[in-house]
Amino acid sequence: MRRRGEELERAILDAAAQELRESGYAGMTMDRVAARAGTNKNAIYRRWPHRAALGVAAYRQLSDDVMPQPDTGTLRGDALELLRRANETWSSPHGVILRALLAAAADEPELLTLMRAPSGADTMDRAWLSVLERAAGRGEAPAAAVHQRVASTPIMLLRAEYATRGVPSVPDGILAEIVDEVFLPLVRGRA
Missing domain, CATH: 1.10.10.60 (Homeodomain-like)
Structure with a gap:
């Protein structure tokens, strides 16, 4: 049949x-x-x-596996946990596939367009927005910080680490720098 x-x-x-x-x-x-x-x-x-x-x-x-939401009780803790999970995934065989797709985009530009297109599987975006919403609800972040650009910043910086340094995994110290030196000041400055 x-x-x-x-x-x-x-x-x-x-x-x-x-x-x-x-x-x-x-x-x-x-x-x-x-x-x-x-x-x-x-x-x-x-x-x-x-x-x-x-x-x-x-x-x-x-990528459709639902990522459990971290809830450490603090914006910093949740952000660091999400970055660690992303780093772990991108260091896995699954991450090798993602990096190969991104590398192939140099020869097939439509790949980037397709990867940027919204889909029902935007798990990472939803996770970051959820972290920001909870932080705003606790009074730890201004409501204006619950914004797609703010939410995507840590992941974009993590991708840049992979792309520019060619490392198989980003050290935890750099993840903490992304959160402490860029993400948290960006969130707090959105008043």
Whole structure:
């Protein structure tokens, strides 16, 4: 019996995610995904117009695990915990896939556009906004600090550490600097 609709889409995404895990973005081909999913390339191209779109969709599927919210009772503690979790993830095989997608964006600029597009799986953004909302509720941060740009700053700085230093993991001292020297002053200055 031939699969259709959501069942086929799930099989394709599962196959693409497996290819990303095993071969990375550079080794993921539409032919290999089609063979693994038991379908043809036309079925893939009807849903994802190019390899970059499928790669990002597969990466997002890998990222769909819900991140438990830290609640240390302080903005600093929550922010540091979120950065540590992100650092741990990016140092894992999952992070290798993300870094490969970002590196491939030099040759495939549509990757960055696709990765920046909003999705239902923006777990990290929601986590940071939630941390800021709780801090504002405790009176630890001004309400104006609950803003997407403020929330994305620590993660952007962590990404910059990976991109500019080429390290497999960012030392905890640098994570503390991001929180103490940039994030907390930014939050407090949003009055």
